[in-house]
Amino acid sequence: MEAGMAVKVLKSQRVVLGQEICSASIVLKDGKIQDIVKDSDKNKLHLGQAMDFGDLVIMPGVIDSHVHVNEPGRTDWEGYWTATRSAAAGGITTIVDMPLNSIPPTTSLRHLQTKLQAAEGQCFVNTAFWGGVIPGNEQELRPMISAGVPGFKCFMIHSGVDEFPHVTEKDLHKAMAELQGTGSVMLFHAELELEDLKQTGKSKADPCEYSTFLDSRPENMEVEAVQQVCQLCLRYQVRCHIVHLSSAKALSITDAARKAGAPLTVETTHHYLNLAAEHIPRSATHFKCCPPIRSQVNQEKLWHALKEARIDMVVSDHSPCTVGMKKLGTGNFLEAWGGIASLQFGLPLFWTSAKKRGFSLQDIVMLLCQKPAELSSLASRKASLLPGYDADIVIWDPDKEYEITEECVHHKNKLTPYLGCKLHGEVIATIVAGKITYIKGQFAPEPPGQLLFVK
Ligand SMILES: NC(=O)N[C@H]1NC(=O)NC1=O
Numbered sequence: 001m002e003a004g005m006a007v008k009v010l011k012s013q014r015v016v017l018g019q020e021i022c023s024a025s026i027v028l029k030d031g032k033i034q035d036i037v038k039d040s041d042k043n044k045l046h047l048g049q050a051m052d053f054g055d056l057v058i059m060p061g062v063i064d065s066h067v068h069v070n071e072p073g074r075t076d077w078e079g080y081w082t083a084t085r086s087a088a089a090g091g092i093t094t095i096v097d098m099p100l101n102s103i104p105p106t107t108s109l110r111h112l113q114t115k116l117q118a119a120e121g122q123c124f125v126n127t128a129f130w131g132g133v134i135p136g137n138e139q140e141l142r143p144m145i146s147a148g149v150p151g152f153k154c155f156m157i158h159s160g161v162d163e164f165p166h167v168t169e170k171d172l173h174k175a176m177a178e179l180q181g182t183g184s185v186m187l188f189h190a191e192l193e194l195e196d197l198k199q200t201g202k203s204k205a206d207p208c209e210y211s212t213f214l215d216s217r218p219e220n221m222e223v224e225a226v227q228q229v230c231q232l233c234l235r236y237q238v239r240c241h242i243v244h245l246s247s248a249k250a251l252s253i254t255d256a257a258r259k260a261g262a263p264l265t266v267e268t269t270h271h272y273l274n275l276a277a278e279h280i281p282r283s284a285t286h287f288k289c290c291p292p293i294r295s296q297v298n299q300e301k302l303w304h305a306l307k308e309a310r311i312d313m314v315v316s317d318h319s320p321c322t323v324g325m326k327k328l329g330t331g332n333f334l335e336a337w338g339g340i341a342s343l344q345f346g347l348p349l350f351w352t353s354a355k356k357r358g359f360s361l362q363d364i365v366m367l368l369c370q371k372p373a374e375l376s377s378l379a380s381r382k383a384s385l386l387p388g389y390d391a392d393i394v395i396w397d398p399d400k401e402y403e404i405t406e407e408c409v410h411h412k413n414k415l416t417p418y419l420g421c422k423l424h425g426e427v428i429a430t431i432v433a434g435k436i437t438y439i440k441g442q443f444a445p446e447p448p449g450q451l452l453f454v455k
Contacts, residue, residue: 001051001429001436001439002436002439002442003436003437003438003439003442003443003444003445004435004436004444004445004446004448005435005436006028006434006435007028007051007391007431007434007435007436008027008028008029008048008049008050009025009026009027009028009048009049009050009051010025010026010028010050010051010053010058010393010395010431011023011024011025011026011050011051011052011053012024012052012053012054012055012056012057012058012395013054013055014055014056014057014058014361015036015057015058015059015385016057016058016059016060016361016362016365016385017036017038017385018362018384019362021361021362022038022039022040023038023039023040024036024037024038024039025037025039025050026058026385026391026393028391028431028434029434030434031390031391031433031434031435032388032389032390032391032434033385033386033387033388033389033390033391034387035387036385036386036387053395053428053429056395056396056397056428057361057395057396057397057398058385058393058394058395059361059364059365059369059385059393059394059396060093060365060369060370060382060383060384060385060392060393060394061091061092061093061094061125061369061382061383061392061393061394061430061431061432062090062091062092062093062346062347062368062369062394063092063093063094063095063096063368063369063372063373063376063378063382063383064087064092064094064095064096064315064316064318064343064346064368064372065095065096065267065313065315065372065375065376066096066098066243066244066267066269066315066316066317066318067083067087067095067096067097067098067315067316067317067318067343068097068098068100068101068317068318068319068320068339069083069095069097069098069101069102069119069127070101070102070320071102071115071118071119072102072103072104072114072115072118073102073103073104074101074102074103075412076322076412077101077320077321077322077325077412077413078318078320078341078411078412078413079122079412080118080119080122080123080127081122081124081447082410082411082412083095083318083343083411083412084122084123084124084125084127084447084449085124085410085438085443086343086344086409086410086411087124087125087343087344088124088125088430088432088437088438088443089344089408089410089427089430089438089441089443090343090344090345090346090347090348090427091347091394091396091427091430092125092343092346092347092394092430093125093126093382093392093393093394093430093431093432093437094125094126094127094128094373094376094378094382094392094452095125095126095127095128095343096127096128096129096130096150096372096376097115097119097127097128097129097130098130098153098319099129099130099131099132099152099153099164100132100153100155100159100160100161100163100164101160101161101164101319102115102118103163104163105132105134105161105163105164106129106130106131106132106144106149107131107132107133107134107137107140107164108137108140108143108144109140109143109144109147112129112131112144112147112149115129116129116451119451120451121447122447123447123449123450123451124432124437124438124443124444124447124448124449125430125432125437125449126382126390126392126432126433126449126450126451126452127449127450127451127452128148128149128150128376128378128451128452128453128454129148129149129451130149130150130151130152130153130187131144131145131149131151131152131153132152132153132154132164133152133153133154133167133171133172133175133186134154134164134165134166134167134171135165135167135168135171136171138174138175138178141175141178141179141184142178142182145182145184147453148452148453148454148455149184149453149454150184150185150375150376150377150378150454151184151185151186151187151239151241151375151376151377152175152179152184152185152186152187153187153188153189153243154166154167154171154172154175154186154187154188154189155167155189156188156189156190156191156192156225156228156229157189157191157192157193157221157225157290159189160290160337160338160339166189169228172228172232173232176232176235176236176238177236179236179238180236180237180238183239183377184238184239185238185239185240185241185375185377186238186239186240186241187240187241187243188225188229188240188241188242188243189243189244189290190222190225190226190228190229190242190243190245190250191217191221191222191225191290191291192221192224192225192228193221194218194220194221194224197216197218197221203215203216207332207333207334207335208282208283208330208331208332208333209282209333210277210280210281210282210284210287210333211277212333212334213288213292213333213334214277214292214293214294216334217290217291217292219247219249219250219294221291222245222246222247222249222250222291223247223249223250223253226242226245226250226253226254227253229242229264230253230254230256230257230262230264233257233262233263233264234257234260234261234262237261237263238263239263239264239265240262240263240264240265241264241265241266241267241375242254242264242265242266242267243267243315243317244267244268244269244272244289244291244315244317245266245267245268245272245291245302245311246268246272246291246292246293246294246298247291247294247298248298248301248302248305249298251266251301251305251310251311254266254310255310265312265313265371265375266310266311266312267311267312267313267314267315267372267375268302268306268311268314269314269315269316269317269340270314270315270316270342270345270346270349270350271287271289271293271317271340271342271417272293272294272299272302273299273302273303273306273314273349273350273353274349274353274418275287275293275299275417276293276294276295276296276299277292277293277294277295277296278295278296279296280293282331283328283330283331283332283333284331284417285326285327285328285331285332285333285336286326286328286340286341286415286416286417287340287417288326288333288336288337288338288339288340289317289319289338289339289340290338290339303353303357306367307357307358307359312367312371312375313367313368313371313372313375314346314350314367314368315346315372316342316343316346317339317340318340318341318342318343318411319338319339319340319341320339320341320411320412320413320415321337321339321413322413323413323415325337326415328415340416340417341411341413341415341416342416342417342418343411344409344410344411345404345416345418345423346368347364347368347394347396347425347427348423348424348425348426348427349418349421349423350364350367350368351364351398351423351424351425352423352424352425355398355424361398365383369382369383370383370384376454377454378452378454390433391431391433391434392431392432392433393430393431394427394429394430394431395427395428395429395430395431396425396426396427396428397425397426397428398424398425399424400424400425400426401422401423401424402422402423402426403420403421403422403423404416404418404419404420404421404423405419405420406419428440432448432449432450433448433449433450435448437449
């Protein structure tokens with residue numbers, strides 16, 4: 001079993017097949033799943049030599065639909081080579097790259113082509129690309145859809161980078177009208193600047209305390225933005241998606257909109273489910289992200305909402321930067337880059353916390369694979385172990401405990417709030433398009449990931 005090898009038959013006693021977990025063999029051919037043969041199948045074919053993984057879990061590879069790769073232009077923050085290696089080491093078989101933080105941002109067909117050139121030949125996992133909506137680029141949206149982007153992200157507040165300006169409600173009306181009837185989806189960074197906060201001006205509170213940053217981005221910023229998104233979604237009947245929901249308070253609004261017929265989905269991230277404001281040390285700016293990590297009480301509400309399917313999926317929002325930009329020297333939360341690096345650790349982070357709350361392996365497949373695949377219009381070929389589907393598979397040990405150390409991090413910049421954490425769930429091997437892209441610390445000599453375009 002070597003990295004780079006094409007796999008013919010895989011077997012284990014714990015294969016996640018829909019709602020069932022059973023002993024089965026998976027036959028792969030030409031990058032696809034050709035057949036699934038359960039051990040209970042009396043008419044078992046002769047399968048030849050299988051790679052036998054004993055009782056390790058075999059399931060569809062994780063799909064992380066919220067990843068900032070930053071190449072070209074800010075490749076020192078993160079690039080395709082390093083991002084997709086860390087994804088492969090984390091059991092992810094497809095990422096969907098966000099349209100901002102790279103220069104250029106993916107806001108036109110020409111810029112998309114630049115991104116594709118940058119990614120070509122560098123991806124250890126499959127990579128699809130979100131487009132971006134910025135003021136005045138409505139005419140670029142349909143050409144980008146024709147080129148295969150699954151949808152578009154916009155910011156309702158400053159994005160953190162000047163070349164990706166945020167939109168106003170007026171811009172959104174134009175973009176939504178353009179997307180009507182296309183089947184495309186609009187992704188919203190849902191925070192709005194509040195008038196009363198603007199008037200209060202700069203706080204005199206200590207910028208090295210996490211609470212100072214948290215107070216600068218209260219829950220109502222999310223609540224008001226989500227309200228606006230829901231109204232647009234209901235009016236235009238264009239698929240809308242709230243990225244990285246942090247405030248559980250906004251869920252009553254999304255619930256009501258969905259009930260009223262809005263084609264709306266909601267994601268949250270591993271950091272909102274695993275980190276809590278009360279435990280963020282003074283000056284620990286590597287915990288800064290937007291919207292902010294909130295209280296423990298809020299976190300439990302997010303877990304409940306996930307259980308009740310009021311939140312549809314969990315993703316990383318991997319948004320790394322150089323170590324210097326995190327301003328660890330001064331520890332000033334207000335000046336540090338907002339964004340958390342965690343791409344590699346989504347699966348074990350989620351499992352470690354989710355299993356304590358009664359989630360199952362089948363729930364993982366739903367929340368980390370199938371729902372993000374649906375969002376990205378990839379579900380007809382990915383995220384299920386079914387004949388005809390792409391052979392994108394993870395083999396992992398949910399019981400193995402290990403500690404995150406700098407040596408095991410494959411992100412370009414190793415700073416992550418999870419250093420030193422003990423997690424359950426070790427990825428043993430990741431298969432992309434039928435080839436082993438990662439196995440036990442080794443990567444394929446040639447990156448097997450494909451650039452993905454949706455029809
Ligand atoms: N520009 C950028 O990556 N922003 C991301 N960072 C973060 O913390 N939230 C985001 O949306």
